[in-house]
Amino acid sequence: DTAVSQTPKYLVTQMGNDKSIKCEQNLGHDTMYWYKQDSKKFLKIMFSYNNKELIINETVPNRFSPKSPDKAHLNLHINSLELGDSAVYFCASSQASGANVLTFGAGSRLTVL
Amino acid sequence: AQSVTQLDSQVPVFEEAPVELRCNYSSSVSVYLFWYVQYPNQGLQLLLKYLSGSTLVKGINGFEAEFNKSQTSFHLRKPSVHISDTAEYFCAVRGGSGGGADGLTFGKGTHLIIQP
Numbered sequence: 001d002t003a004v005s006q007t008p009k010y011l012v013t014q015m016g017n018d019k020s021i022k023c024e025q026n027l028g029h030d031t032m033y034w035y036k037q038d039s040k041k042f043l044k045i046m047f048s049y050n051n052k053e054l055i056i057n058e059t060v061p062n063r064f065s066p067k068s069p070d071k072a073h074l075n076l077h078i079n080s081l082e083l084g085d086s087a088v089y090f091c092a093s094s095q096a097s098g099a100n101v102l103t104f105g106a107g108s109r110l111t112v113l
Numbered sequence: 114a115q116s117v118t119q120l121d122s123q124v125p126v127f128e129e130a131p132v133e134l135r136c137n138y139s140s141s142v143s144v145y146l147f148w149y150v151q152y153p154n155q156g157l158q159l160l161l162k163y164l165s166g167s168t169l170v171k172g173i174n175g176f177e178a179e180f181n182k183s184q185t186s187f188h189l190r191k192p193s194v195h196i197s198d199t200a201e202y203f204c205a206v207r208g209g210s211g212g213g214a215d216g217l218t219f220g221k222g223t224h225l226i227i228q229p
Contacts, residue, residue, distance in 0.1 A: 035216075041222045102157075
């Protein structure tokens with residue numbers, strides 16, 4: 001059983017298109033995150049949600065819109081894709097109380113042509 | 114706010130040799146510290162964590178790390194590496210006494226290259 005699953009794993013699309021990445025966790029965690037990993041492997045947090053409430057919204061273009069229909073799901077929708085959006089996007093989850101150890105999904109590699 | 118510095122972007126090591134990957138952190142509050150490993154084309158896997166107590170922390174795959182508060186360091190070590198240890202290693206920090214949805218702040222990663 002995959003703890004944090006993301007779909008799709010690979011996504012190739014044209015500039016200007018709109019795309020979504022889905023994330024689901026079956027760990028019973030109450031907090032979910034989106035991280036972006038650039039071509040130099042640097043990981044930066046984009047958003048965090050706790051019990052479906054947006055907690056962190058880092059400096060991310062408003063073309064990126066997270067949506068959390070319930071505690072187990074956090075989807076990422078991206079409008080008007082740009083070349084610079086090409087990256088690997090990681091979903092993660094944790095329990096907000098305690099040490100907050102994050103469990104990561106396998107990543108979704110987005111390529112914008 | 115917290116920050117993490119991984120001093121080496123790349124570390125080449127011969128197989129069966131020891132290795133140390135360096136990590137320094139900056140925080141105005143007490144911290145939790147983590148090392149994650151990312152194998153090629155995979156997600157991040159937790160290697161080990163320091164929350165409190167003993168400063169020497171043992172993790173999976175024979176790795177260990179030592180928390181040094183005075184030097185604000187959390188270096189990762191392994192006495193004998195294998196080809197399968199080739200991966201990207203990330204040090205991460207979370208500040209505070211627990212709780213919240215702040216996530217982790219990551220260093221820029223160290224690419225460990227094992228040479229036969």
